[in-house]
Amino acid sequence: MTVNQAPFPLTRFRRTRAAAPIRNLVRESSLSVHDLIWPVFVCAGSNERQAVASMPGVERLSVDLLVEAAREAASLGIPAICIFPYTDPSLKTELCEEAWNPDNLSNRAIRAIREAGIEIAIMTDIALDPYNANGHDGIVRDGVIVNDETVEALVKMGLAQAEAGADILGPSDMMDGRIGAIRAALEAENHTNVTIMSYAAKFASAFYGPFRDAVGASGALKGDKKTYQIDPLNAREALRCVERDLREGADMVMVKPGLPYLDMCRQVKDRFGAPTYAYQVSGEYAMIQAAAQNGWIDGEKVMLESLMAFRRAGCDGVLTYFAPRVAKILNQ
Numbered sequence: 001m002t003v004n005q006a007p008f009p010l011t012r013f014r015r016t017r018a019a020a021p022i023r024n025l026v027r028e029s030s031l032s033v034h035d036l037i038w039p040v041f042v043c044a045g046s047n048e049r050q051a052v053a054s055m056p057g058v059e060r061l062s063v064d065l066l067v068e069a070a071r072e073a074a075s076l077g078i079p080a081i082c083i084f085p086y087t088d089p090s091l092k093t094e095l096c097e098e099a100w101n102p103d104n105l106s107n108r109a110i111r112a113i114r115e116a117g118i119e120i121a122i123m124t125d126i127a128l129d130p131y132n133a134n135g136h137d138g139i140v141r142d143g144v145i146v147n148d149e150t151v152e153a154l155v156k157m158g159l160a161q162a163e164a165g166a167d168i169l170g171p172s173d174m175m176d177g178r179i180g181a182i183r184a185a186l187e188a189e190n191h192t193n194v195t196i197m198s199y200a201a202k203f204a205s206a207f208y209g210p211f212r213d214a215v216g217a218s219g220a221l222k223g224d225k226k227t228y229q230i231d232p233l234n235a236r237e238a239l240r241c242v243e244r245d246l247r248e249g250a251d252m253v254m255v256k257p258g259l260p261y262l263d264m265c266r267q268v269k270d271r272f273g274a275p276t277y278a279y280q281v282s283g284e285y286a287m288i289q290a291a292a293q294n295g296w297i298d299g300e301k302v303m304l305e306s307l308m309a310f311r312r313a314g315c316d317g318v319l320t321y322f323a324p325r326v327a328k329i330l331n332q
């Protein structure tokens with residue numbers, strides 16, 4: 001950027017800030033309902049809602065209630081929801097077979113939303129952790145998370161989701177080579193228009209804690225995810241992962257977590273120009289909600305400001321648990 005401002009008092013930044021109409025004119029970015037993806041948790045049963053203690057305001061919903069929630073999201077103009085299943089512990093195994101069961105909870109939810117004719121894009125999560133007896137995103141053999149065998153399982157899982165009617169597959173597992181393998185399988189099975197949003201720059205973060213409660217994976221998880229998720233200190237490695245995933249056929253890429261990693265959002269957008277999203281994860285949501293509930297911050301204003309920050313940092317959209325609340329405000 002070239003510095004071409006005249007010195008004070010010829011330049012006064014407060015001139016363009018003095019009144020709302022001019023502030024509206026000079027605003028550099030925007031936040032719209034079309035920038036939102038709503039992550040939702042689905043549980044078994046009917047007419048069932050379960051509060052998630054560490055995420056005040058978030059509930060797991062049974063499929064019938066999830067369909068109604070999707071209908072409301074669509075009517076608010078939210079373009080996509082992202083489904084995460086709470087899996088009964090009795091369905092978790094060492095080989096995670098439930099992950100590619102065509103009738104697992106997640107696939108039933110996808111079908112129900114599709115069959116209801118709701119105009120909303122359905123995103124999924126591809127990772128084995130909800131189905132894994134030991135809580136990891138990959139298959140564990142002799143204490144090691146094995147890459148290539150996990151990728152084979154992820155391909156089966158992704159295909160089952162595509163068959164059920166998913167529009168956006170979201171591999172969040174961080175195994176190497178999974179984007180290429182999933183893309184090849186989708187092409188071979190004629191799912192040529194199914195998109196992939198790769199969790200490409202996904203860091204090994206403590207901000208995922210409340211989510212693991214929400215999907216019931218925290219009890220099962222032994223150890224940490226540092227052998228597959230990226231070290232929070234490594235920006236260049238994250239950029240190389242994004243480049244690799246785009247070359248393997250990802251349509252969209254994600255940075256996760258969100259606010260502590262805004263530098264990555266900016267770098268990914270500038271460097272690759274691909275559709276770029278951030279995940280404002282469960283821990284970020286919980287911090288804002290907790291401070292708001294204590295009366296320490298204005299929750300609504302902080303929520304909106306946090307989402308504006310993603311847009312300023314170059315993101316095309318944000319996965320956020322605040323999506324319906326924000327949409328209602330933006331639609332006013």
Ligand SMILES: NCc1[nH]cc(CCC(=O)O)c1CC(=O)O
Pocket residue numbers: 125127129137172173207208209210211212225280281282283
């Ligand atoms: N692989 C599963 C997955 N998909 C999304 C999240 C986190 C989302 C959030 O914290 O809101 C996680 C947890 C993890 O990697 O441990």
